[in-house]
Amino acid sequence: MTSILTNVAAMAALSTLRSISSGMEETQDRVSSGLRVGSASDNAAYWSIATTMKSDNMALSAVSDALGLGAAKVDTAYSGMDSAIEVVKEIKAKLVAATEDGVDKAKIQEEIDQLKDQLSSIAQAASFSGENWLQADLGGTAGTVAKSVVASFVRAEDGSVSVKKVDYELNTDNVLFDNTGAGGILDKTYNVTSNSVTLSVNTDGASAEVTVAAYTVDDLIALNATFTTNTTAAGKTTQLADAAGTFYVKIDDTTWVQAVDVTGTGQETVHDEGGTYYGVDTANLPASIAAPSSIENLDITGLTPAQLDAMISGVDEALTDMTSAAADLGSIGMRIDLQTEFVNSLSDSIDKGVGRLVDADLNEESTRLKALQTQQQLAVQSLSIANSSSEVILSLFR
Known part of the structure; x- marks a missing residue:
């Protein structure tokens, strides 16, 4: 029709x-x-997922920036610590030179003073964005200061979010100077010990590491020990006793330690003499002596040879702490570099995933x-x- x-x-x-x-x-x-999905009306599920992931990716971008800032802080601290190690090595060398008979200690002290000033300059200059990890307010030997670097942004399966951090604690073993006390590596006085050895001793079932004085036969002879007992096992001398009745037990081919009769106590033995057991005398720890001064206050002009030796040992202990601190900073720097690469890769992956949903x-x-x-x-x-x-x-x- x-x-x-x-x-x-x-x-x-x-x-x-x-x-x-x-x-x-x-x-x-x-x-x-x-965009294939430009609004919620296009595909509500995909739009919701994409919006959330884009938000997380923005957070990851902030994390990447924070990692860059953290890396700069760590690199600055490491560079300062590495430079300080070289200066302390020079101080140690000057101390060794001062042990020579007839050397002019005053002249050596002038050089040491310049090196000490350099250490102070290094510690003060090792600052980035107001953060200085080489000097801090520790408040003495018991103080610590917590530092951290943002490492990642994490969304858990339940939807909760959190920021993960790389932690680094400033303490007496890794700070050069303590601004509020004598707790830094360079401003504290180290205790140095005599020749010693660390053994694992089990007392009544409880095992613990203990450090005890160690002796060679020459050491014992130098102590005017007259040995009245000489017990052998398999043709080797395993136990000695001096006139005062103090026993020394052999723990390796050249090392002896002071022993005590611990029959029936359950303590781990180092020698069995027909049923009489001798274990390490944990109450007789090696004597510790303090170095004459801290590196910051070092003055060798009036030191005796024994004090110089103690000071050299103290400086060597400081070098050990500084080396350990530098190694820790290096490890953190490596972790930050790896985390930066991971965050960048993760961000790219999220971009790709979102693109597959909405592009x-x-x-x-x-x-x-x-x-x-x-x-x-x-x-x-x-x-x-x-x-x-x-x-x-x-x-x-x-």
Whole structure:
């Protein structure tokens, strides 16, 4: 049936044109924005995931910046510590030179004073962004100061988030100067011990590491010990006793330690003499003596040879602490470098994952757009043909 009131063909053509125009609008939006999911109405689930991950990626970007700042702090502290080690090595060498008979200690002290000033300059200069890890307010030998570097941003399975950090504790073993006490490596006085050895001793089932005085036979002879007992096992001397009844037990080919009769106590024995057991005398620890001064206050002009020896040992102990601190800083620096690489890689992976969810395939969209443009032209032509049918009806009334 032909009607001038209802043009079914035109209505169908118009509906098709509207559908094509809607498709073209959606495709043009994807082409212009580059996004397949640009809003929640496009795909609520993907949009939600992408929005959350983009937020996390921004946090990771901040973490990357923080890691860069942390790396700068650690590198600054390490450079300062490394330079300070070289200066303390020079001080140790000057002390060794001062042990020579007839040497001018005053002249050596002048050189040491310059080296001490250099140590102070290094510690003060090793600061980055207001952070100085080579000098701190420890408040004495028991103080610590916690430092940390942001390492990562983590979202757990339950959706909770947290910031992970690399911790580093400033204490008396890794700070050069303590601003509020004598607790730094360079401003504290080290205790040095006589020749000693560390043994594992089990007393009544409880094992512990103990440090006891160690002797050679020459050492014991130098102590004017007259040995009244000489017990052997398998042809080797294993126990000696002096006139005062003090026993010494052999623990290796050259080392002897003071022993005590501990029969029946359950203590680990170092010698069995027919049922009489001798273990390490843990109450007789090696004597500790204090070095004459800290490195900061070092003055060798009035030191005796024995004091010089103690000072050399003290400086060597300081070098050990400094070397250990530098190694710790180096390890943290390496960890920060690795974490920086990981964070950057993780950020790239998140970008790729989000892209797979929401990015438009422009090859596909351009092909679809071309097809829709052709369809639009055909739909317009079809609508034009449908509208011209009314003119045909008009000719019937002529």
